[in-house]
Amino acid sequence: MKNNFKIHTIESAPEASKPTLQAAKKKMGFVPNLMATMSESPVMVESYLALMGLFDKSRLSETERQIILMTNNRLNGCTYCMAAHTAVSKMAKVDEGVIKALRSGSPLNDPKLEALRKFAIIINETRGWATDKQVEEFLAAGYTKETVLEVIVGTGLKVLSNYSTHVAEPDLDKAFVPLAWSENMAIVGA
Template identity: 55%
Template sequence: MAEFTTYTPDTASDASKPLLEKSQKSFGFVPNLHGVMAESPELLEAYQTVAQLFGRTDLSETERQIIAMTNNRLNGCKYCMAGHTSIMQAAKVPEDVIAALRDGTSIDDPKLEALRVFAEKMNLSRGWPEESDVEAFLAAGYTRKTMLEVVLGTAFKVLSNYTNHIAETPVDDAFAKNAWEPEEETVS
């Protein structure tokens, strides 16, 4: 793979510097992902903007993390699995939900499980779910708007997962306790 620099506010371009300062303020440190993305200020700005928009949806923190983690796992992203596990722990997402998302197993709550399954179907079908998938999702109490929010969350994770794949972004010390390795079938 190509080697990527992990920029800091001190080493970044003039265009990326304020974006990394925003990351520093939000997280208390500059995540390595953001430092790598700073190579392209447009990518880093897009990532931060999509993250902000995804955070404004009607979905709860747990629901947003279900979409993110399902994509992280299916895309085999070690960095994001560790990072989002830490985010979920800080947000007090129930431990059984976190474990299910890390393992790719069912969530006990039927509505949350329907969201996990739909996010998985969207990822695996590349946005072509079966009519029965849509019907099951709507029957669980979600809406057409929620379907589009799954698309938004999936796009958010493509930006970070694919960046981490090509850059082999090192997991931050803050996330290291939640290291994760993909099963072979999730990565090709």
């Protein structure tokens, strides 16, 4: 069901959204359809771009950030964001085995990265109600309390994009089409 959300251009977007779309185009080389759709609400598109920029400032590696983001995309069934983050991961030279595992919901070979993937699942599925034991196990894997909170930041970022995509259903950008993803690619219960 499409709700007839417009995929804005910089020119057609509400005036208050134009600077954010211009910044997105400068950063990415084009305005992704998701952000073009989000621009209907200047608050939404600016929040998304600002939170993305803040998340990028974390001490987490690009691979670790993508583990959090792609795990949430998969759990939330966001086909648009899985394709987009597959592209981002490839451009950032995230290991192909990690990308493949994240797309399928398979465990990661690296124990520390797998602990991060599992904790991202816990935060998503429990809506943040991780048990003391789950937090302790995550910390024992080599992460910090700072990372615990940054997993929540990444999850919040994905709530903004995944939920917007579910409501507005923007078309997949041509750049992301070769990396299309569907829920039937995921392993159930992983």
